[in-house]
Amino acid sequence: MARRGDVSTGLHREGLERFDKLVSARLAVEAVDTADFDRARGWIAEYHSGLRAGDALPLAICMRLSATLCTADDTLARAVDKVGVAVQRVG
16 A cells, blocks of 8 residues: 555556546446345354455345355355355456
8 A cells, every 4th residue: 555655656546547447347336235234244143154244245245136256365255155156266
């Protein structure tokens, strides 16, 4: 991050521009539903699932939308496979 000095401000700005282009061209922004929170909570309550709150909510949204979840996280990918959501591993 530029604020911590990990990358230059120019590279940071370029990364944000590329992210914005990706979002506008290929991604959809969806609202979070109350049922998504409920489903996510159920998964994180099952500690053996390996899911954290930050993983469970996007997974619940993908399940509701029948969307593919993209991740580089092996633990998340295994959990996604178990609940029947399509997963695409990246990175």
